[in-house]
Amino acid sequence: xxxxxxxxxxxxxxxxxxxxxxxxxxxxxxxxxxxxxxxxxxxxxxxxxxxxxxxxxxxxxxxxxxxxxxxxxxxxxxxxxxxxxxxxxxxxxxxxxxxxxxxxxxxxxxxxxxxxxxxxxxxxxxxxxxxxxxxxxxxxxxxxxxxxxxxxxxxxxxxxxxxxxxxxxxxxxxxxxxxxxxxxxxxxxxxxxxxxxxxxxxxxxxxxxxxxxxxxxxxxxxxxxxxxxxxxxxxxxxxxxxxxxxxxxxxxxxxx
Amino acid sequence: xxxxxxxxxxxxxxxxxxxxxxxxxxxxxxxxxxxxxxxxxxxxxxxxxxxxxxxxxxxxxxxxxxxxxxxxxxxxxxxxxxxxxxxxxxxxxxxxxxxxxxxxxxxxxxxxxxxxxxxxxxxxxxxxxxxxxxxxxxxxxxxxxxxxxxxxxxxxxxxxxxxxxxxxxxxxxxxxxxxxxxxxxxxxxxxxxxxxxxxxxxxxxxxxxxxxxxxxxxxxxxxxxxxxxxxxxxxxxxxxxxxxxxxxxxxxxxxxxxxxxxxxxxxxxxxxxxxxxxxxxxxxxxxxxxxxxxxxxxxxxxxxxxxxxxxxxxxxxxxxxxxxxxxxxxxxxxxxxxxxxxxxxxxxxxxxxxxxxxxxxxxxxxxxxxxxxxxxxxxxxxxxxxxxxxxxxxxxxxxxxxxxxxxxxxxxxxxxxxxxxxxxxxxxxxxxxxxxxxxxx
Numbered sequence: 285x286x287x288x289x290x291x292x293x294x295x296x297x298x299x300x301x302x303x304x305x306x307x308x309x310x311x312x313x314x315x316x317x318x319x320x321x322x323x324x325x326x327x328x329x330x331x332x333x334x335x336x337x338x339x340x341x342x343x344x345x346x347x348x349x350x351x352x353x354x355x356x357x358x359x360x361x362x363x364x365x366x367x368x369x370x371x372x373x374x375x376x377x378x379x380x381x382x383x384x385x386x387x388x389x390x391x392x393x394x395x396x397x398x399x400x401x402x403x404x405x406x407x408x409x410x411x412x413x414x415x416x417x418x419x420x421x422x423x424x425x426x427x428x429x430x431x432x433x434x435x436x437x438x439x440x441x442x443x444x445x446x447x448x449x450x451x452x453x454x455x456x457x458x459x460x461x462x463x464x465x466x467x468x469x470x471x472x473x474x475x476x477x478x479x480x481x482x483x484x485x486x487x488x489x490x491x492x493x494x495x496x497x498x499x500x501x502x503x504x505x506x507x508x509x510x511x512x513x514x515x516x517x518x519x520x521x522x523x524x525x526x527x528x529x530x531x532x533x534x535x536x537x538x539x540x
Numbered sequence: 541x542x543x544x545x546x547x548x549x550x551x552x553x554x555x556x557x558x559x560x561x562x563x564x565x566x567x568x569x570x571x572x573x574x575x576x577x578x579x580x581x582x583x584x585x586x587x588x589x590x591x592x593x594x595x596x597x598x599x600x601x602x603x604x605x606x607x608x609x610x611x612x613x614x615x616x617x618x619x620x621x622x623x624x625x626x627x628x629x630x631x632x633x634x635x636x637x638x639x640x641x642x643x644x645x646x647x648x649x650x651x652x653x654x655x656x657x658x659x660x661x662x663x664x665x666x667x668x669x670x671x672x673x674x675x676x677x678x679x680x681x682x683x684x685x686x687x688x689x690x691x692x693x694x695x696x697x698x699x700x701x702x703x704x705x706x707x708x709x710x711x712x713x714x715x716x717x718x719x720x721x722x723x724x725x726x727x728x729x730x731x732x733x734x735x736x737x738x739x740x741x742x743x744x745x746x747x748x749x750x751x752x753x754x755x756x757x758x759x760x761x762x763x764x765x766x767x768x769x770x771x772x773x774x775x776x777x778x779x780x781x782x783x784x785x786x787x788x789x790x791x792x793x794x795x796x797x798x799x800x801x802x803x804x805x806x807x808x809x810x811x812x813x814x815x816x817x818x819x820x821x822x823x824x825x826x827x828x829x830x831x832x833x834x835x836x837x838x839x840x841x842x843x844x845x846x847x848x849x850x851x852x853x854x855x856x857x858x859x860x861x862x863x864x865x866x867x868x869x870x871x872x873x874x875x876x877x878x879x880x881x882x883x884x885x886x887x888x889x890x891x892x893x894x895x896x897x898x899x900x901x902x903x904x905x906x907x908x909x910x911x912x913x914x915x916x917x918x919x920x921x922x923x924x925x926x927x928x929x930x931x932x933x934x935x936x937x938x939x940x941x942x943x944x945x946x947x948x949x950x951x952x953x954x955x956x957x958x959x960x961x962x963x964x965x966x967x968x969x970x971x972x973x974x975x976x977x978x979x980x981x
Contacts, residue, residue: 333562336562336603337603339603339604339605339606340603340604340605342606343604343605343606343607343614343615343616343628344604344628346607346609346632481561484559
């Protein structure tokens with residue numbers, strides 16, 4: 285039987301780090317890279333849930349190159365030790381950490397607002413900063429930060445989340461600018477609506493909603509080319525372009 | 541609350557639905573439940589996957605766990621789909637030992653229905669290839685069951701329609717195959733006797749099944765096309781054939797519910813006659829058929845259940861013990877054709893024993909058909925059920941929407957033993973579906 289068994293893909297010897305390895309997008313990204321023969325390191329706070337995804341990916345692709353690493357995105361002091369624990373520095377890094385939170389609650393509960401801001405902005409920005417320094421020292425690599433269209437303009441319905449994603453987008457922009465003379469690329473991905481557990485139960489418009497697998501394929505495609513800021517569904521670039529262009533006296537009166 | 545129905549879209553029930561994202565969550569939902577049943581992809585036809593009180597959606601349990609290429613043993617969570625398994629493992633040279641007529645079913649559903657396929661006469665049911673399963677019980681326990689571990693519970697869970705607890709995960713065997721193609725040989729049978737004789741003659745083939753024209757009458761009663769199949773080897777494939785072709789999807793679909801009159805006796809009869817003549821011309825010939833169109837011909841038409849119109853349809857599958865099989869089948873076909881109740885996809889096949897206490901398969905001849913829901917159709921099925929019960933046959937629970945308690949208890953001799961297992965593990969009253977209510981299981 286052994287001679288019949290073919291692994292699905294030939295190992296490339298390359299390695300991806302997914303920060304947020306228990307999220308639906310993180311799982312899909314890891315799976316898409318593993319299908320192309322990449323080794324994958326899944327970083328997550330809940331190691332047991334990450335292990336479940338790691339076993340799934342290993343089983344599907346007949347590989348044993350999927351590892352799990354604990355990370356607490358709010359424990360910024362632990363980041364250097366976390367990077368050391370990865371062993372070899374990864375070739376590519378995708379950060380999908382995010383917390384939607386509850387906007388009305390965040391307005392009256394500073395602790396909740398702080399958790400949203402730190403989870404979406406402070407943690408991911410500082411971790412990618414630390415990783416970017418190591419990639420720059422090595423001389424190459426790809427950093428993909430999954431931000432959000434919600435960061436393109438603050439809206440009443442989710443501005444705590446939106447502002448933290450705006451901060452993250454600006455951070456990625458600055459990092460990209462700083463590293464533009466090196467072979468370390470920094471790409472910002474804005475998925476729009478995605479069918480995940482974060483949006484479960486929401487009534488999402490089909491034409492503007494992507495599957496996690498589609499987001500993953502788009503991110504995998506960033507390995508080549510020179511994209512900087514990517515909207516997974518191009519309709520979102522147009523929509524957010526219009527929303528950004530609205531003069532503030534009009535915009536502030538809209539129910540968005 | 542949710543409008544729930546099986547694939548036949550009859551009966552429809554408004555009920556509560558909860559969703560589990562992990563095996564732990566599914567176990568938590570099961571603990572202390574009252575009237576709960578797990579639901580996978582909802583492809584059982586009637587009311588088997590609708591909870592008496594609450595329906596637990598299991599499709600979030602979609603992680604694979606491990607695979608041993610030496611033994612072919614695959615372990616997955618219960619909500620993993622057969623479609624997913626084939627997409628992952630066929631390109632690596634493996635195929636599930638037993639598959640049903642659609643690939644849009646889950647592992648948990650295949651075990652709970654102890655599904656069978658076109659190789660049932662040789663390879664048994666899906667349950668025969670299950671090495672172990674993990675079951676969550678209403679008292680909060682999660683138990684591992686296997687042929688030699690909690691054996692009684694294992695036997696009761698295979699084919700147990702989800703009524704022994706919530707299946708969380710299982711290990712089962714895949715077979716090595718050297719291509720994704722089937723060498724299909726067609727034989728035309730002019731009537732029922734010929735069809736049965738040909739099914740018996742082709743039993744040496746890995747797969748054999750008959751498509752039967754249930755509207756043909758008189759001397760042509762029971763005319764059939766027998767389709768025998770073998771896995772093709774790499775050497776069987778002419779140049780240009782992809783060794784492991786992917787599933788073809790999205791070619792056809794039924795975007796809206798068709799009016800009920802589209803499928804009438806005349807249209808089905810015309811289709812059946814055409815289909816038979818085309819097949820008869822190829823009698824004795826062998827062709828290469830890709831795996832998906834051989835095993836899952838209707839999967840390429842998404843939402844095909846809408847062709848029967850707004851009232852839905854009932855699928856009916858009975859098995860008649862071998863002694864009286866030909867005579868009883870002939871009476872059933874006579875009833876169907878004389879009443880003009882036609883079915884697009886009626887299937888005839890030889891069966892052997894199933895793996896579980898309540899499995900449908902047993903030695904005999906099985907006939908599967910579907911009818912649009914109407915008073916006339918349901919009345920006809922009730923008449924057929926009487927014939928089945930008199931002959932010592934039974935009706936497949938995964939397809940059933942309307943059999944009576946009397947037909948059910950006549951057909952399943954292990955009901956008492958099954959109830960005893962449910963008592964012993966304390967699931968009676970906790971795990972219950974609309975089907976178990978209807979049949980007082």
